[in-house]
Amino acid sequence: MISLLGRLSKSLLAYEAFKGTLVVEHGEFPSLDDVCLSNPPAPTLSTHPSSPAIFLAATYACSDPDQANRILGGDEFGFAYQRDAHPNGLRLAEKFRLLHHADQALVTNSGMAALSAIVLHQLRAGDHCLISRYLYGRSSVLIQQELPKFGIESTEFDPTDLESVRRNVRRGQTKLLLVETIANPLLQVADLPGLVALGREYGFQVAVDNTFATPYWCRPLELGVDWVWESVSKMLNGHSDLMMGMVCGKDEHWGRIRQMASTWGLGAAPWDCFLAERGLTTFGLRIERASQNAGLAARYLVEHNDVKQVFYPGLPHHPTQANLKSIANTKAASDSPNDVAGNVVSFELDLQQRSVEQFIATSGILYFPSLGECSTTLSHPCSSSHRHLSENQQRALGISPGTIRLSFGIEAFDTLREKIRAGLGVSQLTTQK
Ligand SMILES: Cc1ncc(COP(=O)(O)O)c(C=O)c1O
Structure with missing residues (x-):
């Protein structure tokens, strides 16, 4: 009982000390301005918060000009x-x-x-x-x-x-x-x-x-x-x-x-x-899942009739696939299958068969001119990142009006495969090109 009281009074004392830092009291209660404008130091914590404190301060008071x-x-x-x-x-x-x-x-x-x-x-x-x-x-x-x-x-x-x-x-x-x-x-x-x-x-x-x-x-x-x-x-x-x-x-x-x-x-x-x-905090999980999705999607796209070309560094036919070995950090390379290399896949749609608008509307994949979200998103370089270039300049870079870039997110791959399948329409799957 005595030790409980002792503990209580210790914590009360600490609380009183903290209250004492709030404002300089001149009377029984400080003035309205003193209360409203006071900026006490953060309480000293004896426990560690589960998320970081946010310091929005534009300026910090220095103890003196020297400091x-x-x-x-x-x-x-x-x-x-x-x-x-x-x-x-x-x-x-x-x-x-x-x-x-x-x-x-x-x-x-x-x-x-x-x-x-x-x-x-x-x-x-x-x-x-x-x-x-x-x-x-x-x-x-x-x-x-x-x-x-x-x-x-x-x-x-x-x-x-x-x-x-x-x-x-x-x-x-x-x-x-x-x-x-x-x-x-x-x-x-x-x-x-x-x-x-x-x-x-x-x-x-x-x-x-x-x-x-x-x-x-x-x-x-x-x-x-x-x-x-x-x-x-x-x-x-x-x-x-x-x-x-x-x-x-x-x-x-x-x-x-x-x-x-x-x-x-x-x-x-x-x-x-x-x-x-x-x-x-979730970067490791997100990049692994999103990259796996990208690897699976790249292989799925390769097999489709309405897709003229697939660009993904993990695919054996990608022109710079060989460079992957020399740049990939050893942990990622050893933890991942050989055909996985990042969360972005691009492909060229056969515009004779399917328009980019049709792919977007029927796949339900949102067109965001960015990448790296939790959800899978789509971008169309000719109308976004590369729109400042002429058609010839785009072609020189290998980009055509049918080029679509997919930034994979963390959804289950089954959902994504369905979306891509819907986007590509009902064409038959063929054997690997
Ligand atoms: C590869 C790459 N680098 C740099 C940037 C520029 O980054 P921010 O938009 O954060 O300025 C972007 C933006 O899309 C990008 O895709």
């Missing part, structure tokens, strides 16, 4: 101004650092902000960069239309032909090469070790957009790549409810990228970081 100076100058670890750093961003960046086996990581307010951070940090007037001809459309626009304003030139190369790097590199002037691990929408897998070797030979750094592969399938830094960025808006978050990006890199190149990202206003907001961290 502000040290934190803002980077001489003391801490938070002073949200644009520079905040606890939710720090937690999330640390998770990405670990997922990519990186020295450093940074979260940004979109995938495009992540690319902006890399190029703004690495390139100067007079520099030249090489970009994959299959780079995500907006990334190409950023490099080809925005960077010339800063005196930075670029040339496209073909990541399926390393000789095209040699043909287009400018020794001493090319500082950066940009490529996707798995390109959109035909899913060409880059020969990352080959590109890294060329980077060493010619003195440029290699930066990789790993959005389609995710760290589950590939950790480019382990292959010698210098920078990796991803759109977290896609599979890493997985719930299609935020925009975010991440950059991972090596100590030796990291320099002032964090400060620079703050100066250009590229950082991610705390609430989005919280949501992304929550999305990340």
Whole structure:
């Protein structure tokens, strides 16, 4: 009985102490303003909350000008101004650092902000960069239309032909090469070790957009790549409810990228970081299931009459299937069947037999010009990601009006097979093409 009272009074005392931090009391009760404007420190917790706290604070009170100076100058670890750093961003960046086996990581307010951070940090007037001809459309626009304003030139190369790097590199002037691990929408897998070797030979750094592969399938830094960025808006978050990006890199190149990202206003907001961290909790399950679905769907599509071509790196006929071995992280490669490689499959519909509109209407698969959601979604490159290109330019990239890209989600495959079957109509299945 005495010990129960003792325990109760201890907890009452702690509660009283916490109440005492709420406001400075001048009388019996504080004034309305004192109550309403008070901002007590978070209570000290003796238990660990099951989800992270969200620090929405725009600013943090510093104990004195010296501390502000040290934190803002980077001489003391801490938070002073949200644009520079905040606890939710720090937690999330640390998770990405670990997922990519990186020295450093940074979260940004979109995938495009992540690319902006890399190029703004690495390139100067007079520099030249090489970009994959299959780079995500907006990334190409950023490099080809925005960077010339800063005196930075670029040339496209073909990541399926390393000789095209040699043909287009400018020794001493090319500082950066940009490529996707798995390109959109035909899913060409880059020969990352080959590109890294060329980077060493010619003195440029290699930066990789790993959005389609995710760290589950590939950790480019382990292959010698210098920078990796991803759109977290896609599979890493997985719930299609935020925009975010991440950059991972090596100590030796990291320099002032964090400060620079703050100066250009590229950082991610705390609430989005919280949501992304929550999305990340199921990332492993989602990517495994979605990739299995993609592998099964690719084989199903290959057998169908109204499908002219199927693009999936796990299929033996895919032109860059051989590169998979050299990029896939060993755990994913050993845990998955050989024909599974990411959650996106593209195919070319035979438009003589079936229109894209018919496929969409009858399959019931929603047309989202994005990827990486929990549900399976569809995109049509000619009317979305590649609509800024002429028909000839689209054809040169292997994209036709019948090209459809499916981003697989986590549904049961039986449901998906039915949807695809309905989308393709009643044509007979044939034997493997
Ligand atoms: C491969 C790839 N990289 C980068 C981006 C840009 O990411 P965000 O939309 O988050 O800016 C996208 C967006 O669709 C993408 O598909």
